[in-house]
Amino acid sequence: MPTPTIEQQEITDTFVGGKNLVINAGAGAGKTSTLKMCAAATPKAKGLYIAYNKAIQVEAAASFPQNVTCKTAHALAFAAVGRRFFRRLKAPRMSSYLVAKLLHINEPVRVNDEVILAPQQLARVVMATVTGYTRSATRDIVHHNIAKLAGLDDADTMNALAEVVPPIAVKAWADLTNPNGKLPYSHDCYLKMWTLTNPQLSYDFVLLDEAQDSNPPIVEVFEGQRNTQKVMVGDEAQSIYGWRGAQNAMREFNGTRLTLSQSFRFGEAIAAEANQWLSILDAPLRLRGFELINSRITDLDEPEAILCRTNAEALVQAMSALEKGRQVALVGGGKAIRSLAEAALQLQAGRGCDHPELCGFQTWGMVQDYVRFEESGSDLAPMVNLIDTHGAEKIIDVADQLNREDRAELTLSTAHKAKGREWKRVKIAGDFTEPKPNDDGGRGKIRPDDAMLAYVTVTRAQHVLDRGGLAWVDRYRR
Template identity: 50%
Template sequence: MPFVAKAWKDLQDPEDGVVRFEHDHYLKMWALTEPKIEADFLLLDEAQDTNPVLERVFAAQRGHAQLVMVGDSAQAIYGWRGARDMMTGFDAVHLTLTRSFRFGPLLAEQANRWLAFTDAPIRLTGSDTIPTKVGLVTSPGAVLCRTNIGAVTEVMRLLEAGRGVALTRGGQTLIALALAARDLKDGRRTSHPELVLFASWGELQEYAEYDPAGRDLQPFVELVDTHGPEAIIAAVDALTDEDKAEVTVSTAHKAKGREWLGVRIADDFPPPPDSDQLDDSGCPIPEPVSETDARLAYVAVTRARHQLDLGGLAWIENQPAPAGGA
């Protein structure tokens, strides 16, 4: 706690302090002033992923304003950052919208497959007036990835194919990964959160190749070994603004709240591992889909309006439905 107090004191001086000043810091400072928002109505969007600081400010306005929340509990995918579903336990009239105005019945079926693996009580119906196909999409408007490393791989692949590529929220994520790889290859440790545990590039290569937990890193390692970190940095310079791009690459987290006519799911959404149990034909029965993975997949597939290519999530076709979840 003494170090926390010292850091907080440093943050009160954003001009001369040494601790990096982030958005969360001024949000907290504002919240501590117990602000009164002069409004008759307040609407909180994406309420299923509200951070506790904002939740407290919002709830404090109940005495003078009507509070309205909008959200989808099945899209709560930021719990790892401390966010929580504020709609749970909210003292208000609950109104449910289950018919989608974004896509048709076929895509609603895909969404419901993933909802079955969550505790969400609702199921979606699509709009009959919107034609939606589920199958191969050769020219998607967006490619959605599970990880930043998966996004790097997709960007490089699409650029090599001569496509005009945009990356949601710019290329700083790619540059940071490339610089971290360069540090490891040069024999220096890196502070990058996804690679900080490795003392050298060789250690990362060994982990990606031989440890099952390292499979997410394997495409990135192969990419760097084939092209080098500088090629990834150069790829950032080749990125296009979204309004001019042929295809946008995004993580599913960053795609939340957005939509495209055609979406392809990238290959970095792995199926659950096999369990120790066997089915009647002697084949291993896969572990059930975790609720965290199901929520993220649900967000990803519902970004499409007219065309969805399941890609890296096509394994759901062979996944046993959960008992009582249909």
């Protein structure tokens, strides 16, 4: 274990003193290491480390001191509740047509004089609503917000859905909580069931890592532990998954607040860049660079990784690199892009589709109209345009070449998928656009979500950062 910094020592001392703790940390600032230091300082106490995902859990299990059990929340929930649903997890995929049948949705729903929703469409909204519920802190499904699906998110449709969805969602949840139910099942179902039982975990202390990304039911279980010392650690400025609940949980958690501001990932130049974004966010924290790493901000012709805001931009970058004969990969692989392009093919054949982002549409023409005329369609627009320019088959062909990160000379990633990763030489793609100027010509306002994403993005670099599409931040210097 490395020699603790002053901040890490203070955290360890406070932990040994028995206090609940909430630690706000910067990128690369040794969050997990600090939790290990705490655990090692109280070898007689029995601890639980709640890992954010399986990969982190495996690594933690191998490196935490013996007195700590390392589990993902899903593993805890599986042992307590999920086991009975084992069979359902293996069930084959199911069409929305069948889901509608199982939910006894036999009639279309009239939205207004022009629009009628097919039973399958209603079924998709119901299932998306249930999924949202399983990842929320809402306790009773009747009160959960109805899912907004692309193409089914206009006011008239949402009003019609508000009438019909809640009772069907209740029925769907009744099916999902029954080991012999029939609807498509996911790991989030038993997790939610477990959290609703207010479980008490018998440990002397519980450590919640990456708290800003833990979904709200998990945070609830953590907070609900009585007679247990609790430590949550996270980076408030990296809450890019929109779990507002988790971010607020960090802010409102009743414990001693301490910080980790010494980054071990990069040197001063990149820390300074990160701090520009933290300042725009009005975050309380500023980072210090690692004196043993010499970082630079400069243009890069051959970066190790190019980070993009959207999948569409990653695809454009991929096509350009493939044309030059380079081996490229996309973090997370090309599967998501492939399935979107496959859905496009189905819609182009007028067959409808089950893709979560496109299932609200019956034809490709409807998708094209949606991205052209609806404000909420702007997220989908770049991919739709790419498919229209190159054809869905070509997109599938490119997507299939992006799966081998182990062989890649160039790694592409969206900023979201780059979370938790680091590369020596990082370039930022051009699709992180500057806000439009105000009506009076003054600087536009940078949305907090965009600033957080920018902070995550620039802090992936260890040695050299080419700020590319985020260099405009200099004009907002405070």
